[in-house]
Amino acid sequence: MIRIVILLLALASGGAASWLALGMGDEPSVEVAEVEEAPAQEVLVAAAELKRGAAIEENHLRWQPWEGDIPPVFISRSSRADATIELKGSLALSDFVAGEPIREDKLAQRGTGYLSSLLPPGKRAIAVRVTAESTAGGFILPNDHVDVVHTAVRPDAAGDAGKVVSRAILSNIRVLAVDQTVSQAADGTSVIGKTATLEVNPEQIAAVAAAEASGTVSLALRAISDNYEASVVEAEGTRRGVVRFFNGGRMSMVEVPSRSDGS
Structure with a gap:
């Protein structure tokens, strides 16, 4: 009797294992979608130190990756890809350090009163x-x-x-x-x-x-x-005056400081 019970339990366990194996095989596989990285943003910066009054050349500027939102006053590559060419000949109205973002309000175009901007x-x-x-x-x-x-x-x-x-x-x-x-x-x-x-x-x-x-x-x-x-x-009061004096019948002149009141 005990042998029959053990045999039945073994058969039941085997059947359950087979059923579980078949059930798991029928489950659809889950595909993991690849996350696409957003394209890197770039802003226009000074390639080297620029002094106030410097005339901008193409090699004075370069594109640099930027994390996060780009402030409206900066120049992004996505909006103005030809900015390095467009800004050639502009005049720097202030000093720029290397890597500092270029702001167009700190530049003046030649022929548009650039000297008065300085x-x-x-x-x-x-x-x-x-x-x-x-x-x-x-x-x-x-x-x-x-x-x-x-x-x-x-x-x-x-x-x-x-x-x-x-x-x-x-x-x-x-x-x-x-x-x-x-x-x-x-x-x-x-x-x-x-x-x-x-x-x-x-x-x-x-x-x-x-x-x-x-x-x-x-x-x-x-x-x-x-x-x-x-x-x-x-000051007007520090201008020099001339003192004339005679020595042996000859006139000589010596320039000396004088005040505006004549003394």
Whole structure:
């Protein structure tokens, strides 16, 4: 009797195992769908450091992958694939570090008042005639800072040509451009021009114009460490006067500082 029960249990277990095997074989296989990666977004960035006033070339720009949403002020490759060509010749209105996204509101197109875009609020641009000799041998470049020196011939008592007098009328003035060049060459070479455009305050315009009308103007290059000093106009009260004195019947003249009140 016990043997019959064991045999029946064995048959039942085998049948159950067969049924389970058949049932599992009939279940449909589940396919795992491959997740497609979204295409990488790219924005236009500076390929290297760009200084304010630099003329943009194609090799100054490159496309860089961008994670997340792209701000509207940035330039994406999907919307403007030819931006590197379109922006060639633009002028940088501010400094860019390498890898910084390019913003079109920080660029100015040539022929659209780009020089006026370089002027800070309240500043003016005035051009002066220069030579290689009057611009530190031609080594004064756009964005350098200079002192403006006025040289004139003062007549003597008889009205004839007298002594040559030079004095600095402005200090720490930024050079905006030399001729039509508004940025330093990539190799740092000098720019020999006939005019230099200076960034001045409104009250300094008259001093520069009067200096050109009454003599010659030279530019003295300043050290970079001195560029943070305030620019000044020599006060009227510090102009020099001439004292005449006689010695043994001969008249001599000595130039001395004098105040505007005549003392």
